[in-house]
Amino acid sequence: MKVNQLSVFLENKSGRLADVTRVLAEAGINIRALSIADTIDYGLLRLIVNDPLAAKKALTEDGFTVALTEVLAIEVPDKPGGLASIIDIISKAGLNIEYMYAFVGSSGENAIVIFRIEETDDAIAALQAKGVRILTGEELHSL
C-alpha cells in the first residue's frame, strides 16, 4: 500500500538540483513525481522514482543526504470535487495531511496524488473503507 519517497537535502545554491537529476539520469532512474519544500537556506526535494533503493544508493554515493519515507499514492477522481472528496475522508477521520503533490500520469480515468499523512495506517483504513483505491509501489511504477 505504501510507496517509498526519497527526500534529498539541498542547500539553496545554483546547480544542486541539476546535480540530482544528472545523477539519477546516469543511474537510469525515472522520476515520476516531485515537489520541493524550501526555506531561505535550504530545500527538501521529494521524489517518487521507479526504483527508490537504486536511486538512494546513487545519490548517497554522490554525497547527497537522502531519507526514505513512506507515502500514499491515492487515486483521485479526475473531475470537479474529486480531490475534495478524498480530503474530506481524511479530515473526517481526524487525520492531518503533512503535504501532498500530484503525480505525473494517471490511472485510467483517475488522477494520482501523493499524500504524506502522519498516521499512515489509519489513513489507509479510512480511505479503503470508503472504497478509495491506493496504489502499491509496483502498480505505480508500472503505470
Place this chain on the structure above:
Amino acid sequence: MYCWNKEAECIDRDKLRELQSERLVNSVRHAYTNSPFYRAKFDEVGLRPEDIRCIDDLPKIPFTCKTDFRDSYPFGMFAVPLDQVVRIHASSGTTGKSVVVGYTRNDIAMWAELMARTLGAGGVTVSDRVHNSYGYGLFTGGLGVHYGGEKIGAMVIPMSGGNSKRQVEVMQDFGSTALCCTPSYAVLLGETAREMGVDTSALPLRVAFLGAEPWTENMRVQIEETLHIDALDIYGLTEVIGPGVSYECMEKGGLHINEDHFIAEIIDPETGEQLPPGSKGELVFTSITKEALPLLRYRTRDITLLDDSPCSCGRTFIRMRRIAGRTDDMLIIRGVNVFPSQIENVLMTVEGTEPHYLIVVDREKGAMDSLEVWVEVSPELVSDEVRCLESLERKITAELQSALGLTLTVKLVEPKTIARSEGKAKRVMDRRDLYQ
C-alpha cells in the same frame, strides 16, 4: 602630558626593577604559603619559595595555564580565605567550566588605580563623563572601568551594552566625553549615530577606550573618523585582573604595561624559553601585588612583542604591541571568549549531528561580529519535512547560545560541504582579518 599617577607611571627603570624583585619575592611566598595549588606546583618541580630572590629567578617558576583554572574550578587557586574575597568575576574556559577569579578589598583598590591610570592616559579627569558600554556582570569590563572612572572622580554613566539608539541619545543628552566599549561596538555606535542623523562632530565625545577583543589600525582610523575622537587600545584579561593590565597613551604607539603590578615576559610558545625584548612570542604575566589570586607566569596565549624603547609621553613602563594572534584556537567574539571545543561539545550532545561543523566569524562594516555555525546534515538527521529540520536548527541554536552566552546563527549544510584538510576538518573561518 597628563598622567594619573606620575610617580608610578614615570618611575625610574632601575627603581622599578628593584620594586618588582621585592614584590615578586613576597608574592611567591604568599602564593606558596596560602594556595595549595601553587604549593603543589612548586613541590612537583622541587622549587622552594626562597629560591626566588629577584626578578632574574622568574624563569625558574613553572607556568600557569588556562586549564589550571578549569582543574581548580571554582575557587581552588585562591590564596586567601573566602571571607576576604569581596568580588568574583568569570569568563569562559576551554570547556564547560569557566575561569573564576576573586578579588580582596586591596585587589579592587589596586584594580581601580590601574583603570584610573588607563583612563588618565586618555586625559580623563573629574570634568569628564565616562560612558561605560562594557557589560556589567561577571565580565570584568563593566565594573573594571566603572571603579577606575569613579576613582578619578569622573561622572560614570553605567550604560552596559546593547540598545545602541539609546546609547547615542544618552551621549547627546548627558554629554558623554569618554566612551568605553569593544572596538566593534564603537563602530556600531558610529553607524547608529549616522543612521539617526546625529552629527558626531557636534558631540562632546573626544576619546574612547576600546578593548576586550582584537582590532586593527584600520578600525582605529575608521572609528576616529566617524566619531571624531581619539581611539585608544586597552588590554586585560580576566585571569590577570581584567582591563587595566596595559593601556595606550595619546602617542598610540603600543600599550604601557602596569609593571609595578605585573611582570611581563615574552616566551617561545614551543620551548617555553624566555625571549629578549623586541622578539615576537607568547605573552606571559606574573602578578606581584594580587592577594586573592596571585598569578605566576600565566601563559596568555596572546602573541605580541615588548618594546622597551622610551615613549615620548614620559611613561617609563614598557610597551606591548597590539595583539598579533593567538597560540591556541580561542576566538574573541563581541568580547566573549569562544573555543571551538565548546561548540564541538554541544554538537556531540545533539542527537544525530555529525561532528562536522564550521565556525564562521565575520565583521561587516559598521556591524558587530557575527557568529555562524555550519553543521553538516547527516543521513540520520534528514527528514522529509522542513519543520523537523527547522526544529533541529532551533535546538542546536538554543543549546549553543546557552553554552556560549552569545547569540549566533546555525546553518544546516550538505555533507562534505566543509573542507577536510589532511583528514582533519578546518573548524574556523575568521573573515575579520584581525591580525594584520
